[in-house]
Amino acid sequence: MTGNRLFNLDTVMVDVVTMVEHLPVHGGDIRASQHVLATGGGFNVMSAAARQEMAATYVGRLGRGAFSQLARSDLEREHIDLAVAPDESQDVGFCLVLVDATGERTFVTAPGAELTLDANALARVEPADGDYVFLSGYCLVHPETGPAIAAWISRLKPGVVVAFDPAPRVLDIAGDLLSAVLARTDWLLLNTAEAVALSGEEDTSDVLEVLLTVSARRGVVVHAGERGCVLATREGGVHDVPGFVVDALDTNGAGDTHDGVFLAELAAGSSPLEAARRANAASALAVERIGPATCPTREEITTFLATRPRQTS
Numbered sequence: 001m002t003g004n005r006l007f008n009l010d011t012v013m014v015d016v017v018t019m020v021e022h023l024p025v026h027g028g029d030i031r032a033s034q035h036v037l038a039t040g041g042g043f044n045v046m047s048a049a050a051r052q053e054m055a056a057t058y059v060g061r062l063g064r065g066a067f068s069q070l071a072r073s074d075l076e077r078e079h080i081d082l083a084v085a086p087d088e089s090q091d092v093g094f095c096l097v098l099v100d101a102t103g104e105r106t107f108v109t110a111p112g113a114e115l116t117l118d119a120n121a122l123a124r125v126e127p128a129d130g131d132y133v134f135l136s137g138y139c140l141v142h143p144e145t146g147p148a149i150a151a152w153i154s155r156l157k158p159g160v161v162v163a164f165d166p167a168p169r170v171l172d173i174a175g176d177l178l179s180a181v182l183a184r185t186d187w188l189l190l191n192t193a194e195a196v197a198l199s200g201e202e203d204t205s206d207v208l209e210v211l212l213t214v215s216a217r218r219g220v221v222v223h224a225g226e227r228g229c230v231l232a233t234r235e236g237g238v239h240d241v242p243g244f245v246v247d248a249l250d251t252n253g254a255g256d257t258h259d260g261v262f263l264a265e266l267a268a269g270s271s272p273l274e275a276a277r278r279a280n281a282a283s284a285l286a287v288e289r290i291g292p293a294t295c296p297t298r299e300e301i302t303t304f305l306a307t308r309p310r311q312t313s
Helices: 042-050 066-077 119-123 137-141 146-154 175-184 192-199 204-214 254-267 272-286 298-307
Strands: 005-008 012-019 034-041 055-058 094-099 105-110 132-136 161-165 187-191 219-223 229-233 237-241
Touching (some): 005 042, 005 254, 034 042, 034 094, 042 055, 042 066, 042 132, 132 254, 137 146, 161 175, 161 254, 187 192, 187 254, 192 204, 192 219, 237 272
Parallel strands (some): 005 132, 012 094, 187 219
Antiparallel strands (some): 094 105
């Protein structure tokens, strides 16, 4: 394990993943070819980091019930610590995920105990200088948790590295909360659509310039699917980091895999460019597997890079 720890605030839920040829028409029905019940949400990022040998802690609430027990077992298996006591009155929520024949996914979320995280629980969690804190837009969009989390992020020690993935609902986050978190963000991690939405620009260079101005004290990583990612840092400029040609079965959790591996590699001492390259490889391997938390191990990534060097342009 690396000396630095990842503290994750992205909520842990259970994913009910169904593989379908296409989404049903309004009011219709369709048969799934496969289905998976698995711990997802913030678990994806933590398990990705843990499989790169980075210590991880979940800063969120589990509950009481079958879904919470599944999540607790998976967290224990990955050696992920819990920082907050569970809510004994209810179970964690779940996310219904429909994955179509192209690998694209559609979500329906039913929240639960994870939304009872409050300021009192957060006050007992104190990351040290050199530790990493990860949060997503889903942490901020819910009025039950957003204000407490934004306030806690703003009070972190200067030496704590904050990584923020705004997620698809970035435009639904209250402006004051979004501004507070962006002001404290060291690494902004997001996909192309989210980058365009957050920046208000469409040209890549303009997007990156805006994002580096409003946030990202260290840099920005824009996920671009099989094309890889774009890495922009304040000191190192802009780099197109090519992806890998694979047969995608399920893109659910690919961005989380990328985030977790990228941060774990930074914590291990890798350069941002090498961290992005390994994160691209991890995502390529992950989408070849069905399920949300399918990040490969560090050894699997190294083998992949040595044996499958063909990259997209």
